[in-house]
Amino acid sequence: MAEDLQIHKGTKEEQYQAIIPQIKWLLEGETDSIANMANVAAALKEQFGWLWVGFYMVKTDSGNIEELVLAPFQGPVACTRIKKGRGVCGSSWAAAKTLIVPDVEKFPGHIACSSLSKSEIVVPVFRNEKVVAVLDVDSDAYDQFDETDQLYLELITALLQL
Numbered sequence: 001m002a003e004d005l006q007i008h009k010g011t012k013e014e015q016y017q018a019i020i021p022q023i024k025w026l027l028e029g030e031t032d033s034i035a036n037m038a039n040v041a042a043a044l045k046e047q048f049g050w051l052w053v054g055f056y057m058v059k060t061d062s063g064n065i066e067e068l069v070l071a072p073f074q075g076p077v078a079c080t081r082i083k084k085g086r087g088v089c090g091s092s093w094a095a096a097k098t099l100i101v102p103d104v105e106k107f108p109g110h111i112a113c114s115s116l117s118k119s120e121i122v123v124p125v126f127r128n129e130k131v132v133a134v135l136d137v138d139s140d141a142y143d144q145f146d147e148t149d150q151l152y153l154e155l156i157t158a159l160l161q162l
């Protein structure tokens with residue numbers, strides 16, 4: 001396989017339209033969830049240069065309670081475990097919907113893994129209509145995410161078979 005991603009400049013929409021076929025190609029024929037999350041995180045990080053792009057997976061703890069656990073990501077080191085309903089990630093999981101946060105300091109209960117993070121979008125990943133993971137993207141600038149990101153990141157998470 002060719003190693004290099006083709007990075008495109010242009011509007012946000014044009015960038016997503018250029019990266020999505022490459023993500024489809026990266027996922028094609030690979031069934032391993034970790035490998036696929038790793039390549040999606042890397043492709044998005046390379047294309048958009050965001051501060052942090054990665055996944056948290058729903059897993060059960062020793063007491064059989066579900067929580068989010070850090071999974072493949074690109075960016076600074078991050079918190080490893082997040083309870084349901086906590087922070088942006090745990091809230092997106094609990095609500096089973098995408099959350100866009102223009103200013104993380106204004107989100108009650110936001111979990112600051114990096115003090116550099118200023119805005120954030122979290123997109124649930126579904127299997128059989130159940131949330132099995134979330135895709136979390138952080139920017140070091142305020143107000144970086146909108147409905148265009150939601151649309152395309154939801155398309156991308158739908159490509160993942162976790």
Ligand code: SME
Pocket residue numbers: 052078079082086087088089090109110111112113114117120136138
């Ligand atoms: N800010 C997230 C925690 C994860 S880190 O941003 C990577 C939250 O509030 O859930």
